Amino acid sequence: MSVNEKIPQHESKRRQPEGRCATLLPLQTAVVISVIIAAVIIASQSVHAASTASKTVVVTMTDKPPTYVPARLTVKVGTTILWKNTGATLHDVTTDPSVAQNKGDVEVPPGAKPFDSGFMPPGASWSYTLTIPGRYVYACIPHEKDRMIGEITVTK
Numbered sequence: 241m242s243v244n245e246k247i248p249q250h251e252s253k254r255r256q257p258e259g260r261c262a263t264l265l266p267l268q269t270a271v272v273i274s275v276i277i278a279a280v281i282i283a284s285q286s287v288h289a290a291s292t293a294s295k296t297v298v299v300t301m302t303d304k305p306p307t308y309v310p311a312r313l314t315v316k317v318g319t320t321i322l323w324k325n326t327g328a329t330l331h332d333v334t335t336d337p338s339v340a341q342n343k344g345d346v347e348v349p350p351g352a353k354p355f356d357s358g359f360m361p362p363g364a365s366w367s368y369t370l371t372i373p374g375r376y377v378y379a380c381i382p383h384e385k386d387r388m389i390g391e392i393t394v395t396k
């Protein structure tokens with residue numbers, strides 16, 4: 241090997257990384273920009289979804305007096321209601337006339353099935369998605385006599 245042969249090899253080795261850097265930088269920039277654009281699109285879609293179909297509304301269940309808060313609600317179809325027992329006693333959510341002490345205390349719109357949370361201990365939560373528009377009247381069985389009754393109107 242002569243010295244003359246070694247010099248071009250050495251130079252080409254030094255130039256290669258520089259050349260790769262020059263072509264990689266715009267590529268990396270393009271990748272970063274695409275990732276940002278994708279993130280913005282995903283973020284705007286999830287915000288859109290949250291404001292329409294997948295909305296959740298919280299109703300708390302309290303003790304003195306036994307009450308649903310808020311007791312009356314109007315929501316869009318597809319809304320999920322999340323009942324939270326924030327009290328210190330058992331509460332319940334039912335629209336099932338076979339469970340209620342007075343069948344007239346509960347109601348679901350035509351075509352909707354009655355729902356029942358079962359007894360919920362303090363701290364428990366239970367959710368139900370309302371997919372059929374109309375008027376829902378639900379009661380807490382342990383406090384039905386205390387008129388712990390809630391009403392939800394579901395609009396299209």
Ligand SMILES: [Cu+2]
Nearest residue numbers: 306331380383
């Ligand atoms: Cu109750």
